[in-house]
Each structure stands twice: as structure tokens, then as C-alpha cells.
Amino acid sequence: MATIRDVAKSAGVSVATVSRVLNKKGYVSKESEKAVMSAIASLNYEPNSVARTLNNKSSSMIGLVVPDITNPFFPELARAIEDVANIYGYTVVLCNTDEEVKKEKQYLHALKQKYIDGIILTTSSLSDEDYSKLNIPIVALDRVIDDKTPSVFSDNKKGGEMATEHLIANGCKYLAHIRGPIGVGPADDRYEGFVETAEKFNVPYIVVNADFHLDRSREVAEELLRNHPNIDGIFASSDVAAAGVMKAAHSVGRLIPENLNVIGFDGIPMGTMLTPALTTVKQPIYDMGALATRLLIKQVEKTRLDTYHYKLETKLVVRETTKNLEVSHE
Structure with a gap:
């Protein structure tokens, strides 16, 4: 050789x-x-890539830190990030934290030790100081860390408003929200959009927490529907949670959409595979991942950023889990 x-x-x-x-x-x-x-x-x-990395303190690699790779939303993001990174000659290293603070800290330490060029964070479990101490280019994706860290996220609050307005327009008289984890920005914003809209239209509602997980969503939704049989509209904070709601509805004999309207959030492909197909608030997932990657590479290559925070629009996609099929179809 x-x-x-x-x-x-x-x-x-x-x-x-x-x-x-x-x-x-x-x-x-x-x-x-x-x-x-x-x-x-x-x-x-x-x-010798190892020698070059040690010499230049650069690896041509970027880290992607996600909280739960089993949630289909994150592989969708990862695909976009990898596509764009490869165009610019970077390799993506995927780190799954399982929503554990200790595990996230270990990954971030390991990435820095390997001279990673930058990190895309879809988690926010640590403090602003923890992220700042890394002294590595960072982009927050699907959430905001602080004013100084570039971020890409969708208009989650507006999405929550659209979902709730759609349920009310369909004649729902008693609403429920299966919310995501408390303290996680996107989940909090969707919750706020739901509550403000329900109160604006004077529609009674109830909120329960399920942390974006299918099994947990099924459990809480089944209990909810048994204890509150007059609930006729449910907004789940993710499509995965909505799938859990649909399973719960089947278990208690509720027909969708005949006597229960269900709407999710994200717009992942899984929604079209469900029966009936899931009405959802769609995020521009690929665009979010691609934009975040370009922002990170600009930082790595010392290019000035014109804008630090990007809020992308969401879109209501009406399918078969809500009665009104005239708004939009995908």
C-alpha cells in the first residue's frame, strides 16, 4: 500500500x-x-483518514442526535440530513439517546472526542450551558434551544390550531388532546394551539399525556373513551400517538369517523397505511432536515448566516379519520 x-x-x-x-x-x-x-x-x-482527522481537528462528519429512532418521524429527518450531507462531502453519525440525559451526554462527549465537525440536535434534554460548552457548531432541529443556536422547526402552535378547528368544524362537541411530553417545545406548542382554540369556540375538552408513544397512547385513549364516552373528537400530538388512539377506539367499539374523529400530527407515510387513512397536520419533514443540514455546514465552513431561526408552515391533510373530506387530500 x-x-x-x-x-x-x-x-x-x-x-x-x-x-x-x-x-x-x-x-x-x-x-x-x-x-x-x-x-x-x-x-x-x-x-489515512484517522491521521488527517488528528492533524486537522476535523473529520468531515456531522452528528445527528435523536431521542427515539423507533418514531418514524426521525428516520424521515435522517434521510434528508444524510442526502444533503453527502452532497457536501460529509458523513452522518446517528446517535439515539432513548430520551435519556446520561446517554445524550455520553454521545455528545464521544462526538467531540472524535472531532465531529458539527451536530444536529433533535433533543433538548440538557441545559443551554451544556450545549454551549461543546464549542462545536450546532443546529437545533424540530425545537429551539436558545436565541444563539440556529434552529429549524415547524409552526407547531398553528398546526394545533388547525387540527382543533377542523374537529370543531366537523361538529365535534367534546374534545380530547393526547399531548406529547411536557417541556418538549413542539408538544407544548401543539397543546397551546389546541387549548386556545377549544376555549375560543367554547368547546369542552380534556387533556392527557402519552409522550408520543403508541402503546402509551393506546392505553390512555382507551381509558379516556371508557370514562368519557361523549368524547367525539381527538387531536393526538403525533401520528404515532394517533395510531394508538385508533387501536383504542377499536377496542372499545368506537367507529372512526362515524362517532369519533381522530387527527394526528407530523404527516409521516404511516398515516396512509392505516385503515382508515389518518387525517393529520403535515410538517415539511424533508425540507426541515435539508435546511438544518445546510445551516450546520455553513457554520462549519465559517459562512455567515443570514437567518438563525426558521419556522416552516404546516398543512392540514384531510383523509378518512375525520368526516369532512373536502379540505385537502394526500
């Missing part, structure tokens, strides 16, 4: 010159650069 010294000897230049060509740092004449590139090709030389 050829070494950097072999390349230098073949090109008739110093090892330092070869290093400057490989790292794209420092002056190299066009003639020398051409000779080095020709020698690399003829010798089939492959640079």
Missing part, C-alpha cells in the same frame, strides 16, 4: 507539499499540485 512518502517521491516534491495538497491548506504551485494528483492516481494512494 502506497504511503504519503511514496507519493512525494513519485511527484518529486516534499511530504509537506503533498500534505498541503491533501488538506487544501497553504500555497502549492499549480505544477506541484498537478504532479501530486498524478502520483496519487498512479499509486492508487488513499489518505
Whole structure:
């Protein structure tokens, strides 16, 4: 296997010159650069990525930290992030925290030790100070950490309002909200949109927590429907939670949408696979992931950011779990 010294000897230049060509740092004449590139090709030389990482304190890798990879929302984001990162020559390292603070801290420490170039965070379990101490470019995705950290998120509150208005427009008289984890920005915003809209229209409601999990959503929804049989409209804070609600409705003999309207949030492909197909508030998931990646790479490459915080619009997609099928279809 050829070494950097072999390349230098073949090109008739110093090892330092070869290093400057490989790292794209420092002056190299066009003639020398051409000779080095020709020698690399003829010798089939492959640079030692570990050595280059140690030398440059850069790995051409970005970390993606997610709370729960089993939630289909996050693989959708990861696909967009990987697509864009690859275009710019970066590799994505996926870290799943299982919503555990200790595990997130361990991952962040490991990423920094490996000279990761930047991190996209879809978690916010730690303090602002913890993230600031990393001294690594960061983009918050699907949530906001602080004013100084660039972020990409959808208009979750508006989405909650749209979902609730749709249930009310369908004639629902008693609403329920299966909310996501308390303290998580998107879940809090969807909850606020729901509550403010229900109160605006003077529609009675009840709220229970299920943390975005299917089984937990099924459990709380089943108890809710048994104890409050007059509930006729449910807004779940995620499509996964909505799937749990649908299972619960089947268990207690409630027909969707004949006597129970259900709407989710996210717009993941799973919604079209359910029977009946799920009405949802759709986030621009791919666009969110792609934009977050571009923002991170701009930071890594020391490019000035024109805007730090991007709020993307959500869209109501009406399918079969709500009665009114005239608003939109996908």
C-alpha cells in the first residue's frame, strides 16, 4: 500500500507539499499540485483518514442526535440530513439517546472526542450551558434551544390550531388532546394551539399525556373513551400517538369517523397505511432536515448566516379519520 512518502517521491516534491495538497491548506504551485494528483492516481494512494482527522481537528462528519429512532418521524429527518450531507462531502453519525440525559451526554462527549465537525440536535434534554460548552457548531432541529443556536422547526402552535378547528368544524362537541411530553417545545406548542382554540369556540375538552408513544397512547385513549364516552373528537400530538388512539377506539367499539374523529400530527407515510387513512397536520419533514443540514455546514465552513431561526408552515391533510373530506387530500 502506497504511503504519503511514496507519493512525494513519485511527484518529486516534499511530504509537506503533498500534505498541503491533501488538506487544501497553504500555497502549492499549480505544477506541484498537478504532479501530486498524478502520483496519487498512479499509486492508487488513499489518505489515512484517522491521521488527517488528528492533524486537522476535523473529520468531515456531522452528528445527528435523536431521542427515539423507533418514531418514524426521525428516520424521515435522517434521510434528508444524510442526502444533503453527502452532497457536501460529509458523513452522518446517528446517535439515539432513548430520551435519556446520561446517554445524550455520553454521545455528545464521544462526538467531540472524535472531532465531529458539527451536530444536529433533535433533543433538548440538557441545559443551554451544556450545549454551549461543546464549542462545536450546532443546529437545533424540530425545537429551539436558545436565541444563539440556529434552529429549524415547524409552526407547531398553528398546526394545533388547525387540527382543533377542523374537529370543531366537523361538529365535534367534546374534545380530547393526547399531548406529547411536557417541556418538549413542539408538544407544548401543539397543546397551546389546541387549548386556545377549544376555549375560543367554547368547546369542552380534556387533556392527557402519552409522550408520543403508541402503546402509551393506546392505553390512555382507551381509558379516556371508557370514562368519557361523549368524547367525539381527538387531536393526538403525533401520528404515532394517533395510531394508538385508533387501536383504542377499536377496542372499545368506537367507529372512526362515524362517532369519533381522530387527527394526528407530523404527516409521516404511516398515516396512509392505516385503515382508515389518518387525517393529520403535515410538517415539511424533508425540507426541515435539508435546511438544518445546510445551516450546520455553513457554520462549519465559517459562512455567515443570514437567518438563525426558521419556522416552516404546516398543512392540514384531510383523509378518512375525520368526516369532512373536502379540505385537502394526500
